[in-house]
Amino acid sequence: MEALWLALLGTLTAGYFALAGFDYGTGLLLPFRRRDEALRRMTPFFLGNEVWLVAAVGVLFAAFPRLEGELLSGAHSTFTLLLAGLVLFMAAVQLRLWWWLVFAGALLVSAGWGLFLAHLLHAPWFVAPVMPVLFAVHGWVFQTRRWKLFPATAALCALPVPLAFGTIDVTGLMAHPDTLTLLAWVAVPVIPLVVVLQWSIVAISSR
Amino acid sequence: MSAVDLARLQFALTTSFHFLFVLLTLGLVTLLVVVQTRFTITGAPVHERMTRFWGRIYVINYALGIVTGVVMEFQFGLNWSGLGTFAGDVFGAPLALETLIAFFLESTFLGLWIFGWGRLNRWLHLSLLWLTALTAFASAFWIMAANGFLHHPVGHRLDGTVLRLDDFGALLTNPAFTSAMVHVVFASITAGGVFMTGVSAYHFIRRTPETDFFRRSLRLGVVTTALATPPLVAAGFAQFPVIARVQPGKGEAVPWIGAPLGFMILIGMALVVASWLTLPLLIRDAVIRLRFPLHLMVIGIPLPFAAAIFGWLFREIGRQPWLVQGLLRTEDAVSHVDASQILLSLIVFTSLFALLAVTDWVLIARAVRRGPDVTPAPVSPLVVTL
Numbered sequence: 001m002e003a004l005w006l007a008l009l010g011t012l013t014a015g016y017f018a019l020a021g022f023d024y025g026t027g028l029l030l031p032f033r034r035r036d037e038a039l040r041r042m043t044p045f046f047l048g049n050e051v052w053l054v055a056a057v058g059v060l061f062a063a064f065p066r067l068e069g070e071l072l073s074g075a076h077s078t079f080t081l082l083l084a085g086l087v088l089f090m091a092a093v094q095l096r097l098w099w100w101l102v103f104a105g106a107l108l109v110s111a112g113w114g115l116f117l118a119h120l121l122h123a124p125w126f127v128a129p130v131m132p133v134l135f136a137v138h139g140w141v142f143q144t145r146r147w148k149l150f151p152a153t154a155a156l157c158a159l160p161v162p163l164a165f166g167t168i169d170v171t172g173l174m175a176h177p178d179t180l181t182l183l184a185w186v187a188v189p190v191i192p193l194v195v196v197l198q199w200s201i202v203a204i205s206s207r
Numbered sequence: 208m209s210a211v212d213l214a215r216l217q218f219a220l221t222t223s224f225h226f227l228f229v230l231l232t233l234g235l236v237t238l239l240v241v242v243q244t245r246f247t248i249t250g251a252p253v254h255e256r257m258t259r260f261w262g263r264i265y266v267i268n269y270a271l272g273i274v275t276g277v278v279m280e281f282q283f284g285l286n287w288s289g290l291g292t293f294a295g296d297v298f299g300a301p302l303a304l305e306t307l308i309a310f311f312l313e314s315t316f317l318g319l320w321i322f323g324w325g326r327l328n329r330w331l332h333l334s335l336l337w338l339t340a341l342t343a344f345a346s347a348f349w350i351m352a353a354n355g356f357l358h359h360p361v362g363h364r365l366d367g368t369v370l371r372l373d374d375f376g377a378l379l380t381n382p383a384f385t386s387a388m389v390h391v392v393f394a395s396i397t398a399g400g401v402f403m404t405g406v407s408a409y410h411f412i413r414r415t416p417e418t419d420f421f422r423r424s425l426r427l428g429v430v431t432t433a434l435a436t437p438p439l440v441a442a443g444f445a446q447f448p449v450i451a452r453v454q455p456g457k458g459e460a461v462p463w464i465g466a467p468l469g470f471m472i473l474i475g476m477a478l479v480v481a482s483w484l485t486l487p488l489l490i491r492d493a494v495i496r497l498r499f500p501l502h503l504m505v506i507g508i509p510l511p512f513a514a515a516i517f518g519w520l521f522r523e524i525g526r527q528p529w530l531v532q533g534l535l536r537t538e539d540a541v542s543h544v545d546a547s548q549i550l551l552s553l554i555v556f557t558s559l560f561a562l563l564a565v566t567d568w569v570l571i572a573r574a575v576r577r578g579p580d581v582t583p584a585p586v587s588p589l590v591v592t593l
Contacts, residue, residue: 044322047270047273047314047318048318050273050274050277050314051310051311051314051315053277054276054277054280054306054310054311055306055307055310055311057280057281057284057306058280058302058303058305058306058307059303059306059307060284061280061283061284061291061295061299061302061303062295062299062300062302062303063299063303065291065292065294065295065296065299066291066292066295066369068283068284068288068291068295069283069284069287069288069289069290069291069292069542070288071284072281072284072285072288073284073285073286073288073542073543073544076285076542076544076548076549076552077548077551077552079281079285079552080285080548080551080552080555080556083277083278083281083556084555084556084559086274086277087274087277087278087556087559087560087563088559090270090271090273090274091271091274091559091562091563091566094267094270094271094566094570095566095570175295175296175299175372176296176366176371176372178296178371178372178373179296179297179299179300179371179372182300182372182375183300183303183304183307186304186307186308187303187307190307190308190311190312193312194311194312194315197312197315197316197318197319198315198318200319201315201318201319201322204319204322204323204326204327205322207326
């Protein structure tokens, strides 16, 4: 049961970061690309990643209740920065008033994840730019349609944070097997269903 | 202010903003289901245009509302780590079910609905909206189940220093949940009805040529409000016996607790009376020709939203000093974080959420002013496809 929930959390987190590369990457590249076209390409993927993030944090809370609070409150100001960036990014993309606000939001949220990664690995703060760089590279691969490179850069975005989670010892931090069994009945079938549905969104919108 | 006061203020502010979005989302999706179902059955162009116009407003509100929800969810871990540590096994279950089987699916169905416009079979497209609406209400269901547990903790056993899940079914039959759930459902449908009425009235005041379109919308709004408000008020009063049983001290939590409760009841009653007085005036469009009721309808748009905030203030302040009634004190649940860090997040999130609410209002007002028939140019990237 423990391994199953670690795998589920890893899948959801990796799903978020793999999809986040589409929009944060595009946001980071806005100063250097044709902005209307770049944003139009991103549209079917917009908000696609946030649902994975919400699901991941939900699983973190329910399945790892004694880890979630320590993990988030231990990096309180990092998450303030990160969530501020996320709010700015999502609002700015909708408003489409100032492209630099989209850029600033993408930069804040990706730098925030970089800082969180450094926090997880007990690494110095200057490790933080690694996430913005990875998102930007993945965004560039997506925008310039270099599909051969695509799986590699997607994996590079997806893996750092889930792998850093692997350094945490979760013994005694997980919920009771009663709670985990109940939730597993729901979590296991829902993830493939969402993958199929999200894939359909992209397939339909490119028709 | 201490860390616990700041964290409480932040939770109150962000939750209030979040709920404004939620209320309109739930209300509009219900009305959209009615409109698109009629379109799919009759094939009438006016119903298609109504689906498009109200759908656009719904999508704008949904996309911005998501953002407030993301911050809401993080807030439990950021500021209230004691809640997860103590009650995460029980409280976390409905919360996780909300993210997995409600929100996760709801957003995805909605995405398919948006991008499937004109590209999918009409009936398939309609069923996506039905699924979006069902999962949206499922979301409210699980959140209210989690909230009901905080007010009347059931279905748990104490295992050392933490709560364990003992009886999941008890969480779903919790009287503090079921009575409030019905109230919230009808509150959101009322908000949708009042909103649709007010926006349609605005177009009659401006004498927009789209009379058939807004006449139908106004009727739907008024009838919805008239049908939703009596059960709304009844479900409100039905909670008093439950409160008397499970939270007898609720009325004395703070000296002014009666004020928000009183305002909410007043607004609820006013909406019942106003909507039922308007019903006979729908005959031969008397309400439109009289004109002055149209102005009242526009002024009335904020009322259900104000009432909802008053209602939550009563419900949540009345729980103090407990976070989980009788089991966990609010002051014992706050994270071990410096007050200055919470102050920073309070300032950042509150200003951003205020900005989001204004953005939502501006974008919706823009979409409303443009009316049904123009190309939905830069309103929102998601709306372009509608």
